[in-house]
Amino acid sequence: MTYIAKDYSKLIGIEGFSETLLKNHFTLYQGYVTNTNKVLDTLRQMLKDGKTGIPEFAELKRRVGWEFNGMRLHEYYFENLGGKEEINEEGRLYRKIIEEFGSYEIWEKDFKAIGTMRGIGWVILYQDIFNGGLINFWINEHDVSHPSGCNPILIMDVFEHAYMIDYGLKKSEYIEAFFKNINWSAPEARLK
Numbered sequence: 592m593t594y595i596a597k598d599y600s601k602l603i604g605i606e607g608f609s610e611t612l613l614k615n616h617f618t619l620y621q622g623y624v625t626n627t628n629k630v631l632d633t634l635r636q637m638l639k640d641g642k643t644g645i646p647e648f649a650e651l652k653r654r655v656g657w658e659f660n661g662m663r664l665h666e667y668y669f670e671n672l673g674g675k676e677e678i679n680e681e682g683r684l685y686r687k688i689i690e691e692f693g694s695y696e697i698w699e700k701d702f703k704a705i706g707t708m709r710g711i712g713w714v715i716l717y718q719d720i721f722n723g724g725l726i727n728f729w730i731n732e733h734d735v736s737h738p739s740g741c742n743p744i745l746i747m748d749v750f751e752h753a754y755m756i757d758y759g760l761k762k763s764e765y766i767e768a769f770f771k772n773i774n775w776s777a778p779e780a781r782l783k
């Protein structure tokens with residue numbers, strides 16, 4: 592299986608995100624796709640050549656989660672951008688958020704607070720596929736601490752490359768811009 596980088600150039604022009612920032616971010620994402628393919632190809636070749644016992648095999652196996660999630664998390668992120676409307680208050684996601692958090696505002700406060708924590712990473716609203724519950728998570732590295740059996744619903748990139756070109760250290764201003772541009776139909780469709 593070869594992964595192909597998706598084209599998110601339709602996002603260019605959204606308010607609060609400069610073309611320079613977005614183009615840099617797309618390039619970075621394309622690098623993850625390229626490296627995912629490279630690492631997976633190399634591992635397949637090593638398997639064919641009977642080289643599974645060598646340290647390089649183990650190190651690449653450890654590495655692939657970083658590249659793969661770096662690719663996939665960016666896809667979730669770009670796909671939940673580009674909207675202009677508020678969350679649909681008649682929709683399932685809105686109702687589910689209220690059921691879980693008490694109000695939309697409480698959920699949003701939690702999600703934004705996680706985003707302003709020091710450090711680089713991702714803020715992810717997950718749905719536990721076993722009980723349907725929603726939970727906001729801080730994910731520090733692509734390959735670490737993702738909750739098993741949970742499905743990403745809404746993803747916000749808070750690595751410095753996601754905002755510093757436009758906002759410097761004003762991460763909270765970036766988070767406000769992110770919220771203004773959420774394409775709510777994406778998380779709505781991800782909800783089970």
Ligand SMILES: [Fe+2]
Nearest residue numbers: 665748750753
């Ligand atoms: Fe990113």
